[in-house]
Amino acid sequence: MTKPETILKAEDIHKSFGRLEVLKGISLEARNHDVISILGSSGSGKSTFLRCLNFLEIPTSGKVTVHGEEILVKNGKPQNVRHIEDIRSRLGMVFQQFNLWTHRTALENVMEGPVQVKREPNAEARDKAEALLKRVGLEDRMHMYPSQLSGGQQQRVAIARALAMEPDAILFDEPTSALDPELVGEVLKVMQSLAAEGRTMIVVTHEMGFAREVSSEVVFLHEGRIAEQGPPDEMFANPKTEVFERFISKVK
Amino acid sequence: MNPIEILFEYWPRLLDGALMTLKLTFLGALIAGLVSPGLALIRVQAAPMAQAPLRLYVSFIRGTPILAQLFLIFYGSGQFRPALEEWGLWTFFRDPFNCALLAFALNSTAYQTEILRGGIMSVPQREIEAAKAIGMSRSKILRRVVFPHAYRIAWPALGNEVILLMKASALASVVTVFDVMGRTRQIFSRTFDFSVYLWAALIYLCITAAFVLLWRQAERRLSRHIHAPGTPRASAQPFKESQA
Amino acid sequence: MFELFAYGDAGWGDEILRGLAITVQLAIVTLPVGLFLGFLAAFASLSGLRPLRALGFGYTTIMRGLPEILTLFVVYNGAGLLLNKGLRWWNPDAPPSDFSPFAAGVIALGMVFGAFAGEVLRGAFQSLDKGQVEAGRAIGMTDRQIFRRIQLPQLWRFALPGLGNLWINMLKDTALVSVIALDDLMRMTKVAVGVTKQPFTFYLLACLIYWAMCVLSEVVLAQMERRANRGIRRAV
Numbered sequence: 001m002t003k004p005e006t007i008l009k010a011e012d013i014h015k016s017f018g019r020l021e022v023l024k025g026i027s028l029e030a031r032n033h034d035v036i037s038i039l040g041s042s043g044s045g046k047s048t049f050l051r052c053l054n055f056l057e058i059p060t061s062g063k064v065t066v067h068g069e070e071i072l073v074k075n076g077k078p079q080n081v082r083h084i085e086d087i088r089s090r091l092g093m094v095f096q097q098f099n100l101w102t103h104r105t106a107l108e109n110v111m112e113g114p115v116q117v118k119r120e121p122n123a124e125a126r127d128k129a130e131a132l133l134k135r136v137g138l139e140d141r142m143h144m145y146p147s148q149l150s151g152g153q154q155q156r157v158a159i160a161r162a163l164a165m166e167p168d169a170i171l172f173d174e175p176t177s178a179l180d181p182e183l184v185g186e187v188l189k190v191m192q193s194l195a196a197e198g199r200t201m202i203v204v205t206h207e208m209g210f211a212r213e214v215s216s217e218v219v220f221l222h223e224g225r226i227a228e229q230g231p232p233d234e235m236f237a238n239p240k241t242e243v244f245e246r247f248i249s250k251v252k
Numbered sequence: 253m254n255p256i257e258i259l260f261e262y263w264p265r266l267l268d269g270a271l272m273t274l275k276l277t278f279l280g281a282l283i284a285g286l287v288s289p290g291l292a293l294i295r296v297q298a299a300p301m302a303q304a305p306l307r308l309y310v311s312f313i314r315g316t317p318i319l320a321q322l323f324l325i326f327y328g329s330g331q332f333r334p335a336l337e338e339w340g341l342w343t344f345f346r347d348p349f350n351c352a353l354l355a356f357a358l359n360s361t362a363y364q365t366e367i368l369r370g371g372i373m374s375v376p377q378r379e380i381e382a383a384k385a386i387g388m389s390r391s392k393i394l395r396r397v398v399f400p401h402a403y404r405i406a407w408p409a410l411g412n413e414v415i416l417l418m419k420a421s422a423l424a425s426v427v428t429v430f431d432v433m434g435r436t437r438q439i440f441s442r443t444f445d446f447s448v449y450l451w452a453a454l455i456y457l458c459i460t461a462a463f464v465l466l467w468r469q470a471e472r473r474l475s476r477h478i479h480a481p482g483t484p485r486a487s488a489q490p491f492k493e494s495q496a
Numbered sequence: 497m498f499e500l501f502a503y504g505d506a507g508w509g510d511e512i513l514r515g516l517a518i519t520v521q522l523a524i525v526t527l528p529v530g531l532f533l534g535f536l537a538a539f540a541s542l543s544g545l546r547p548l549r550a551l552g553f554g555y556t557t558i559m560r561g562l563p564e565i566l567t568l569f570v571v572y573n574g575a576g577l578l579l580n581k582g583l584r585w586w587n588p589d590a591p592p593s594d595f596s597p598f599a600a601g602v603i604a605l606g607m608v609f610g611a612f613a614g615e616v617l618r619g620a621f622q623s624l625d626k627g628q629v630e631a632g633r634a635i636g637m638t639d640r641q642i643f644r645r646i647q648l649p650q651l652w653r654f655a656l657p658g659l660g661n662l663w664i665n666m667l668k669d670t671a672l673v674s675v676i677a678l679d680d681l682m683r684m685t686k687v688a689v690g691v692t693k694q695p696f697t698f699y700l701l702a703c704l705i706y707w708a709m710c711v712l713s714e715v716v717l718a719q720m721e722r723r724a725n726r727g728i729r730r731a732v
Contacts, residue, residue: 056630089636099627103649113635116645158631165635315664315710316703317671320682324703327689328696415561422563426675433566440569446577449570453562460561 005032006065007168007200008091013052013062015045022048023059024224030169033198037211037232040221041247046204047096049221050171053202054091055084066090067168089117092162092170096178098154100146106133106157107142113165125164132160136190152183156190169200176207208251212236220244255447262439262448269435270455276349276421276431280356281414284364289399291361292368306365313362318420321359326351326427352424360417367409371402404474411467415460422456432456508688508698515684516705522598522670522680526605527663533610538617552614559611564669567608572600572676597678601670609666616658620651653724660717664710671706681705 008030015023022045030036040046051057053064055071055078063072066087072079100109110129114120120128133142136156146154155175162170172191176184188210195201195214205211211218212232220228220235220243228235228244239245259266294306313321329336329345336342344350375398383393403410425434436452439445540552559567576595583590624647632642674682685702689695 054634056633085636085638087636088634091634093631093634095627095631095634097627099625099631101628101631101646102625103653112645113637116641117636161631161635311711312703312707315668315707317668317682317706319671319674320699320703320706323682323686324696324699328699331694331696419561419563422565425565433563436566437569440573444577446574449566449573452566453558453570456563456566457558457561 007032009065011063014060015048016060022224026226030200035195035201035215036217037215038204038219044221045224046221047173050173050204054088089165090168092165092167094158094162094172094175096174098158100154102146105143105145109157110161110164132163136160151179152186155187159190172203174204258445258447259451265435269432272431273421277418279353280360280417283357284360287361288364288368291365292372295369296372310362313359318359319423322355322423325355348427348429352429363413367406371406374405375401407471511684515681518679519670519681522601523667526602529606530609530613534613534617537610537614541618556611556614559607564608565672568604568672571604597676601673601678605666605669609662612662616655620654623654624650656721656724664713
């Protein structure tokens with residue numbers, strides 16, 4: 001691990017909804033094993049930025065490069081649309097509302113991507129999915145439907161679903177915000193273990209503990225721009241900007 | 253003849269038909285509207301045994317074609333002619349308009365009862381309790397609390413039911429009532445000009461559109477105290493399938 | 497009086513059963529036609545193309561606002577006129593020919609069913625959870641895969657109750673074809689009435705048969721809904 005390679009690079013991402021400019025030029029680079037926490041108050045554009053990375057939201061302009069595959073966007077039009085599905089299959093995503101497919105069991109949810117998108121043989125995908133569900137502590141829930149699982153369990157299935165694609169990096173969009181407080185811990189624990197494994201992760205979150213203890217880098221967004229950025233220890237110890245100082249004093 | 257000429261020559265008949273369609277629909281809906289609140293109350297409050305005949309009636313109406321119901325009344329009454337004559341009812345059943353109206357009223361009563369029942373069941377218990385707490389009598393609670401609420405909820409569905417009734421009224425033409433459909437078939441059999449059907453379609457669509465507008469206006473009044481001006485509201489949707 | 501309903505020359509049982517067979521046939525043939533039109537209408541009204549959307553809206557709105565019997569006559573007479581025009585163009589001496597009432601019934605009832613089904617399917621489509629579509633996108637599924645693997649299986653669950661109602665309505669609407677001289681249950685009943693002079697008895701019988709079919713349909717539909725919801729809404 002002498003020279004960590006760049007997994008994902010976003011350059012000068014702009015996004016407007018009508019006249020409202022939500023992202024005003026954000027750049028970010030994630031190297032192998034990075035765990036980047038994106039913080040910011042609501043309306044700062046953090047979720048929008050994350051969704052721009054895998055083109056669930058099409059940026060107004062900017063460039064996203066994943067593993068050498070780059071997509072340039074000008075005037076809201078991606079230059080090479082064909083690569084979008086490719087990039088998406090290389091980036092896992094975990095949603096705030098889990099977004100599990102309600103008509104499929106936990107196991108089927110995890111198998112869907114490998115079988116349908118990567119065309120892996122069924123048996124192989126099943127073995128892998130079983131292993132992953134075991135990995136997130138759900139070996140006894142594999143054949144249940146999402147409606148039979150608690151929020152925390154659903155989110156862990158969603159994480160297993162993202163892992164099944166063997167992604168280069170995983171995007172987390174406020175993964176614990178929709179959970180009851182007593183269920184937040186089990187999801188954070190799984191995320192922490194993924195970080196310890198050396199997974200590359202970009203996490204939009206409100207969990208200060210996670211940002212501080214687990215992440216290697218913290219990015220603070222304010223009004224569509226990066227207001228502050230750096231290693232968590234430094235940033236939390238002596239905030240350089242007033243907005244970030246106010247932000248951490250409020251969430252504490 | 254071109255479509256304009258057809259209209260020019262036959263518009264008095266079509267207008268006459270339109271009035272008949274309106275009359276059938278309006279009277280049918282009105283009769284059903286007068287009977288259904290009582291029946292809906294029975295459906296909500298009465299003992300299951302007392303409800304049984306009512307449920308059977310609703311299920312029968314819902315499970316059979318209106319055309320069959322109409323024939324059962326219009327032609328079927330002929331089987332009991334001597335008895336009906338004895339009771340002085342034969343003049344009523346001899347007239348196709350009366351039979352059609354009776355069939356439509358019976359049909360609409362079943363549907364309106366079910367719609368209102370849903371409305372009554374959606375009245376929050378706490379509103380009724382509040383009324384009891386200030387000492388309102390049972391009938392007053394029904395009049396002042398339960399039914400106003402129930403009608404507000406049921407209004408869009410009742411509107412749909414009236415539109416369905418209006419469409420169903422075209423069946424009266426089969427027993428020789430001259431509504432829009434009856435006049436149209438009469439004109440077609442004389443001229444073999446297809447465009448008369450298109451005029452008929454236009455008349456039906458206009459009646460529906462006008463009715464939807466009126467009904468929404470009424471709805472706005474009914475729920476004035478809920479919606480501030482300009483806020484979006486659920487309103488009568490034309491033609492929405494709500495029953496059967 | 498049971499000999500009235502006997503099977504064979506003496507009673508009317510066989511005639512009425514034959515009529516019932518036509519009624520059932522008509523409904524079963526109409527169903528796929530109506531569903532197909534319904535899907536077309538739903539796709540049109542959800543399409544990104546404005547003219548297509550307008551077409552979908554126009555079709556569903558107009559068809560749902562017209563009396564079914566008017567639609568039936570428009571199709572029957574209109575198709576008949578076209579047919580004869582075509583025949584005369586082909587062969588000026590051709591005798592006038594009638595359009596098949598069965599085909600007219602299938603087309604008209606199918607068009608009505610399709611208009612209502614279009615709305616049911618559109619509603620079902622719109623009530624699908626958008627997040628699940630995004631999850632499909634996020635793992636790189638194509639739009640087609642998302643439709644086939646995620647939306648379609650769940651569409652069924654949302655649309656089934658509405659489509660079930662439409663099936664029952666259509667089953668009842670088949671009675672209208674008796675007016676254009678198709679020998680369905682209703683018309684065979686009328687024939688029996690004409691001979692026996694017992695209108696109430698026979699129309700009541702017809703009503704009871706329709707009623708039985710509708711109740712049976714309701715039972716089957718409830719069963720199907722239970723199956724479609726398997727695992728979805730139990731628990732938690």
